[in-house]
Structures are given as structure tokens and as C-alpha cells.
Amino acid sequence: MATKTLVLFSSWFAATSALASPLDLFRYADGSTNWQYVSNTSGSLLIIALSYVVVRLLLSRAESRRYSRQLEQIRSELEQRVQQRTATLDEFNQLLKESNRALESEASQHKETAKQLQQSQHYLSNVLASMPLILIGLDSTGAVTQWNRRAAEISGIDAEQAIGANLWEIYPAITVQPGQVNQALTQAKTVTIKHSQRGQYHFDITIYPLSSSRAPGVVVLIDDVTDRILAENSLIQRDKMSSMGELAAVMARDLASPLTAVAGALERGDSAAASARNQQAQAIIANLLSFSQQRGGAVEAIAMPALVDSAIERAGQLLSAPSGLLFSAIEVQRHYPEQLPVIAGYRAELEQALLSLLRHACIALADSAKPSLTVAVTERSGAVWLSVQFFGQLLSDEQQRLLFEPAYQQDQPSNDSLDAGERLSFAHFIVCEQHRGNLAVTSNAEYGTTFHLRLPLR
Template identity: 50%
Template sequence: MKIYATALFLILASCPATASIIPYFRLEDGHTNWQYVANWSSGIFIILLSITVVTLFFSRRQAHRANKALEVIRQELEQRVKERTATLDESNRLLQKANVLLQGEIVQHRETTSRLRSSEAYIKDVLSSMPLMLIGLTETGSITQWNRRAEEITGIPAAQALSKNLWQTYPTITLSREQVKKALSDKKPVTIKHSQRGQYHFDITIYPLRNQAETDAVILIDDVTQHILTSNMLIQRDKMSSMGELAATMAHDINAPLQIILNDLQTAYRLLQTNRAGSPWADDVTSVLEEADHQGQQALAVINNLLDFSKSRGGEKRLANITRLIEHTIELANDVLSVPSGLRFREIKIERHYSRNLPDIPCYASELQQVFLSLFRHACHALGQANRSGHTPIIRIQVIVCYDMLWIKVQHNGLGISYDEQQYIFEPFFTNKAGKSSAEDYDAGKRLSFSHFIITEQHKGQLAVTSDMNVGTTFHIQLPLA
């Protein structure tokens, strides 16, 4: 109690109004009635304590409510956390599953990418290794593909050709824009065969593509030169063999009755010479018999030449003197060559310009004779078409040695060859009649494709032509000495 009184006194003493309350607790004798002070202080304290208790009660009640609200909020938060946790766990599970699937897809994608790269490298290697010239083109003519064979043939690297215009990059290509446009518009492959003076042969095929973003057409250029030359060689060898056998058979078949006819003519001539006295017609008959014998001798010469010409050359080249071959061919031409204009080969003046000490060369003699005979036939036709006043048909033959080659020139002053004819004169089945190429329309005077084949392929030489319509034509032959 004293403690409470002391506390209350201290409280009252600390206040400015406390001094005015103290006198109420003093006794008459001047002493302070501490009992009253204590009771009053206790009452005040109890009141304050009651107020404090009430305040604490309400505070506790409010705190309890707040705690309940907080508990509810906590429970809700815990529920939300659980739900969120469950959602996150499910998301994590799905994400892990997705990661597993994604890893599988990544592995599969890597495998697919690797296979695609391998396939792309394989396709590129195949395209690069193709023996064909492959060119990819867009509709505007830009190059999208240019393989190794195209680089070898054109001499243009792929890096320089790609994305460039084809006809500006490779202007000598034997293919026009119109042909490519036609293939694209028709949506059908187009095959074009091209050859140049027997030097090369190409099969050009244009393939239009569908649903391609970069390339609209693919051009394949196949060099079939060797294949055609090999085929021609086999065909021409068969021809030569057949021609030789046919010529030999015909010569033998004709030779027997011709020998009998000539013998009979000689017998009739001797009998007529013995019994010609008193016969007014004896001189006429003798003249006829002499002419018949002369013609028979010429026919016999033709047969002998055919027999020599039909001899097989065998499997190897043999050394031969080129001037003797030319002279032998001239003898044969004198007997067999004539043209529809009436000009006979024996009526043509032959000028010979042979160098001295010409070496023998390895060759197929019968085939070279056929070349010279074809050139003489061509010259005879051209000379027969020359309608110039005072014109004298002349063939000049020159044979010289230059470096390691034997040069032969056969020149005539007949009708020349036009520029267009010069471009195709060595092509198979060449004819100067427009639109005609069948065997019956084939101009015999223009048959030089086989001659070109014999010189270039079988003798590894060269055959060329220079001509002027008003001057004449010169054929140039080069043959290796060894």
C-alpha cells in the first residue's frame, strides 16, 4: 500500500496541481493523514487499473479478432501457397516433360540436320562429279547452279557465275533465251542436239521445274562427242569393209566377162586383118574394133583400180608415199569421175607442186585414197558449175613438210562454197538443198563428212576449207609425220 501511495504521491507531486490537493489530507494538528492519501491513491489506482484492464480486455479482444482474421488470412495464404505450389509443381512437371520432349526433338532435329547436311553434301558432290554440264536457271536467266563440269568446259568458276545472267556470263553457249522460255511455258523437257563441224557433239536438255523458289529450269549439256565418234568409227569401218568386199566382188565379176570380151575383140581384129582384102567395110569395122578395145582397156583399168582400192588396210597403219597415193587416186579419178555438166576429170588440168624428198608417213592408204577421191569429186562438181568465159578448169595439188606435219593443199578454180556451206560441209548428210537431208536428196559432190572423219579421227590430223565464190576453194590437210 505504501508503495502505491508513494507512487501516487510522486505522480501528484510531479504535476503542478498536486500542491493544491495535499492540504485536503492534513489533520488539524498539521500532520498529513497518510491513510486517506493511501486510500485515495488506491482508489485512483484501482480506477486506473480498471481502466487499464478494460482497455487491455478490449485490446485483447481486438487482438484476438485480429489474430483470428490473421489466422484466416494465414490459412487462405497457406491454401493459396499450396495451390500455387501445386500449380508450380504441375507446371514444373509439365515443363520437365516438355524439356524431355524438347531434348528428344532437339536430338532428332540434330540428326535430321546432320542427315540433311549429308544429303546436301552428297547431292552437291553428285552434281559436281557429273560428267554432264549442269546449269540451274531462274526465269530471268540468273544462274543458280554451276557444277564442276561447267567450270571445266567454260573456264568460269562457280563463284563468278552464280547469281549472274547466263548469256552475259557465257555468251558462247549454244542455247537461246527463246528455247528456255518455250520449255518453261510448255512445262515440258526440251532436247536440242548441237554439233560443230564434226569437232564436238552436244545433247542439250532443258528441264522445267515446279514449285521451286530459286530455280525454274535445269539445263543438262551432255558431251556425246566421243560416243558419236566411236559409233561413227564402227559404222565407217563396217562401211569400208562392206564397200571393199562389194568392190572386190563386182570387180571380179566384171573382170571375167570383160577379159573374154577383150580376147574376142583381139581375135576378131586379127581375123579381120587376115581377111580384109576386097572388103569395102573392113576399115570401118577395124576402127570400131579398135575403139571397143580402147574402151575395154579403160574399163579394165577401172576394175584394177577398184581391186587395189578395195584391199583391206589391216589392223595397223603402214608407211606409204603420199604422192604415189595421190597419183594413183588421180588415175582412178580419170577413169571414174564425171559430172552431169559433161565435164570429165581427165579434162581438168592438174598442177602438181610436190616438195623433194618427202618422207613416207604411217597411214591407212586405201582410206586416204578415198579422201583424195572425194576431194577430186567435189572439185570436179565445182569446176563443172563455173560458167565463166574462157575458164580453164585447174586443180592445184601442193605437198610440203612443215614442222612435224605433212601439209597437203587441193585447190581448184571452180565455183566457191558459201559461208553457210563452209560451216556444215563436214557434217554428216550435208546438203545444199534447203530442208532436204534424206539419202535420195543427198548431194554426192558434198560428201566430205567421212573424209573429215578419216583425217581427224583415224589419222589424228586436220581437214579445213577456205573458199571464195568467185575464186575457188582450197582444202587444207595436215597429217602427222609420226
């Protein structure tokens, strides 16, 4: 139809162009109007217009659809972007909430930490203030950084006055010297000083550097140990007096038997017996003099079997029981292995300790019909062990407990008590204190009485 319309339009245009006036096209030759042609032309023009409108509508519709698709795509993209932005915002909001929660938790922990730190500082301040010794902190220039309550009490200087001031300017009477503080700083080692005035005061002074502090400094601890030293000296003096009393009692007991025998022999006119017992008394005195001269010598290597043999031989020359039993009359059985390592010790002291054990055995065997004892030396567990076993008068549990204890005047006597001459505290001191060994006793009817002596090889 569009083609037909174009043909008609072309014909009309050609006819019109040939006419003088466009209206001549619609007239007949006689000049009357050709209404049929007018109608056809109008219809054609209307069809042409309608066709154009339809074409435009179709084109507009296609373009509208294209724009709609583009708009839909843009809307979809916008929705997607909005969703992405929304998701991002949600994520940021979640992260922000988590951050807020973390900040709240951290703030709570910080508050708790600050509270604990404050409590720790308060506790540390209380500890420093309550210490029974003087505590002074110094920096590298000698300025005071710490001054506890005890330091204020002793010096009469308050902490507010002392902090920041030079120690020797505000407290010149202090026993710590600048050179000692510098020594601790320069050598980065603890310096220990004992300062005392005999009979008046005793101080233990410790100066140690601050190793982990950024600013170099030292802490000075001054401990007043006067009461402790006096108490220790009193105990040492009491132990010395007890040892002297024990040695005096042992000497008196050792001398009593031969001197009594000398007196009896002289009454009987037995000069030979009196001379023998007199030689025994002289040997006892010579032994004590020799021990006093040799005591405190150098440490030496000692073969235990030889030391035991020497002690047994000396016991035969010196010892006797109040009943008159001579140690030389006791049968001694010896059990030594062929090879024994030597020990390091003081020969004279160890021999006197063995003599004390043999003296106790001699007195305990005084009423035996056939007195005998067994001495055994062995090595085990890194030590040399010596045992002295005999069957004689037994020791009660209380006597076993008291045997190695010093005898003091305040001890209450009882049926099981032991006097100073019967105790072995001096022998126990030699073995346990001087030689880091052990000395014990067991006593029962089945195995008799046994002294157990242990001396470490190192």
C-alpha cells in the first residue's frame, strides 16, 4: 500500500507541476470541479499521513522499548549497586559494632588493669613501708628515689624530705659509703657488707644494682641483726661451755679410773700395778694435750682402716671403765675390705670422735662376762660407712635421743638422763658439722647397740 501511495503521489505531483495552478488538477476541462479526484486525492493524502504516523509510532514504540530496556538495565544496575552499598554499609556497621564492643571490652580491661596496677602499687608500697629493715633507693648521682618507713624511723628524716636529696648530705651518719655504691654500679654486681661495733650493734648491708631499669641506680638494704648476732653468740658460747664441760667430764672419768687404781695399788704395796696405771693417766693427759695442739690442722687424705686401727690402739692405752675393765681386755673384731677410697678430713678430730664411741662401748661392756665388739668399714652410695656394734648395757629410747645432744644446766634430770661425761655431742659435732657426715645409734636386745657413722667421699 505504501508503494501504491507513492505512485499516486508522484503522478499527482507531475500533473500539478504541469498546471498553472494546483486547483486546475481538481477541475474538468470545462472548469467544473472533479469531486471524485478530490476525494481520491484526499484519501491518498490521509493514507500517506496515517502511514507516516504509524511508522513514527512504530519507531517510537521500538525506541521506547529500547529506552525501557536501558532504563530497566539502569534500574537493575542501580538496585545492584544499592544492594552492594547496603551490604557494604551493613558490613561496616557490623565491623563498627564489633569495634565498639572490642573498644568497650578493651576499656573495661584497661580499667581492670589500671585497678589491679593501682592495687599492686599500693600493695608494693605497703610492703616497702612495712619492711623491718632500712630500704633506700638511689640513682647514679646518689639522689634518693626510695625511702621506706624504717629508714625514716632510724634517721628521723621524712620521705618527703629525703626523696630527691643527696643521701650523704641529708644523712651523713649512714654507714654506706659512696665508693661502695659506685662499686655496685660499675661492676653490676651485688655488694654485701657486714658492719658492726663489738658489743653495740651489727648491720648486714646489701647493695644491688637495678638491672632492668632505664635509669641506672641501686637499692640499699640495711638489716639490723644485732639481736640475732647476740643470740647466736650466746648459743655458740653455750655450746662451747657445754663442749668444755663434756670434755672435762670425760677427762675426769678417764683419769678417775687409773688414779683410783693407783691409790689402791699403793695401799696394797703393788708398785708395778701403780706404775702401770700411772702411765695410763699420763697417756690420757698426753692425748688431750696432743689433741689440743693438733686440732684445727689442714685437711688431709685419710685411709679409714688405718684411722680405725690407730683409734683402737690408742683406746687400748687410754680407756678403762669405772668398774676396772680395761679396753685392752675387750676382744675387737675388725671387718675391712681390701680396697677402700680415702676420705678428706681432719685426722685428729676424727680419731677423737672414734675414741668417744669406743669409750662408750667400754663402759657399756663393763658387766659383760666376755666383752667384745665388732668394727666394720664399708663403702656404698658415695660414702664410707663405719659401724661399732657390741652387746652390753642397752640405751633406752630417751637416752638414744639425748646421746648426741649437749648437756645444759637447765636440763631436768630423770632416770633416763645422761650426764655430760656420757654424752657424745662433741663427737657428733666433729662428724656432722666439720665433716658433713652422719652419726646415729640404734640399741635393742636383738642386735645390741650399734653406732652408725657415715663420711662422704666428696
